[in-house]
Amino acid sequence: MKLPLQALDPDLFARAQALLDDEWLAHDADLAPVLPTVLARGVGQDWHKAGTFRHHLIGVARSLALWQQPRAVRLLGLLHSVYGNAFVDLVKFDMATERGRLQALVGQGEEELVYLFCTASRREFTQKVLAGQIEPDGSLPLHTNQGEPITLAPDVVAAFLVVSMADTIEQWFSWQDDIYSRFPDTDTSRQQKVHWMASLWPGPMRPSGRMLHQINRLGLALQHPKLKGRLPMPPVFEACTAPFSASDDAAAASLYWSVIQQDQPLADLDVATGVLEQAVRLNPWVGEPQMVLAQLYLSAGRREDAARAAESALQAFCSWGNAWDKRVQWDAWIAWTRILLQGATTDGPGAWPERLDKLNNVALRAGA
Structure with a gap:
């Protein structure tokens, strides 16, 4: 079943980027x-x-x-x-x-x-x-x-x-x-x-x-x-x-959290991926499940799927201006999502690393 993913609105993304600056309020004339x-x-x-x-x-x-x-x-x-x-x-x-x-x-x-x-x-x-x-x-x-x-x-x-x-x-x-x-x-x-x-x-x-x-x-x-x-x-x-609906809200949050808590099989990606896909079907309105799904797609070598999921996650984050999952702040969710999108669409520098330790090195490239 096709996932309800969204395209990134460039104007909305530009507005969100301006708010990533810690000093954005100081520049707001009102x-x-x-x-x-x-x-x-x-x-x-x-x-x-x-x-x-x-x-x-x-x-x-x-x-x-x-x-x-x-x-x-x-x-x-x-x-x-x-x-x-x-x-x-x-x-x-x-x-x-x-x-x-x-x-x-x-x-x-x-x-x-x-x-x-x-x-x-x-x-x-x-x-x-x-x-x-x-x-x-x-x-x-x-x-x-x-x-x-x-x-x-x-x-x-x-x-x-x-x-x-x-x-x-x-x-x-x-x-x-x-x-x-x-x-x-x-x-x-x-x-x-x-x-x-x-x-x-x-x-x-x-x-x-x-x-x-x-x-x-x-x-x-x-x-x-x-x-x-x-x-x-x-x-x-x-x-x-x-x-x-209330039932979709509850079910999607529970499915998402089961993956975050590693309550799914850990040796292979298929179960966790399927669980997150269902979470996104139930709740396509927040970015965090789509972002984690994008990373699973990248780990499985599904770069096109990863790019679509990361772009949709970025659209959702930019629509809210705040995080649904409060473990890290909104700007951090956006930063990692952009890393994922870059990794899914880039060959050479900026591409998604195969080595686990190299995740520590990833950085957003100019223009990404």
Whole structure:
């Protein structure tokens, strides 16, 4: 059965390449003026899920930049939790005394969007979106974290959806699958002492077996007639039009992880290759399974197949701006995928090595 591999979009790749530079934020005319104020609040020292709060804020902003979101939405990504929220106790700006300062820095409308994102019940927001309860006019009634009724306007609903997609893909991995199991309908009665194994951070760092499906549902909500066209559509799930089932999400993650954990026969490549091919059929939307498959193809001498899988993996990585498998960062996944693509398409210098120890020497050639 043919694999659902994608061709690499040169424009998308060029946008992603620009974000591989550690200094990309400093060159962003909209975000750079805000960055020193954010960094001065110690965000690089705060723990946050798979990294630090700095990593998280910048990672969310990176996806939004890659998705070509407008200034207000990208600022929301960079600042989305600075007042704290129901999911995190970090407070970097005191909403009782510092709203004016943030308004002066980013603009009143932009700050109000950040304030609303921090104070609205995002659990209820997610529940209602997943239940298909966005109003016919695109608005969404819900409550604040303090229980006060509010109604989000359609442009705010669209912004919250896009930022929630970026927020989730940046941070979620297996540790949260356990401690926040079945979010947004998490069982809050579970005790940490009883579930101590689930509590051990960071755990095995498996990719989430649930949340890509939920991100897909948030993206599909952007197709609402009164929301569609309000913001650039994220370039994932065929521009947020293709459904992705919960069962496919779970099965693909499990198949992928079985290869990573070497739970397949090790003497020959055939079983691991078949398992990864099935993972890609079930979940063609993330790059990591395709990237590992490309390396298996290279090891088997299947260079054309390896090139197609590596190119498709690169397309997926460039579509998200963050890694699905959090064991290494997004830029490292892209770097190794480019090595694989080079190895599959190059003879002589840069070709894929036959000796195991020579993998330590591989390097990206100019123009690759």
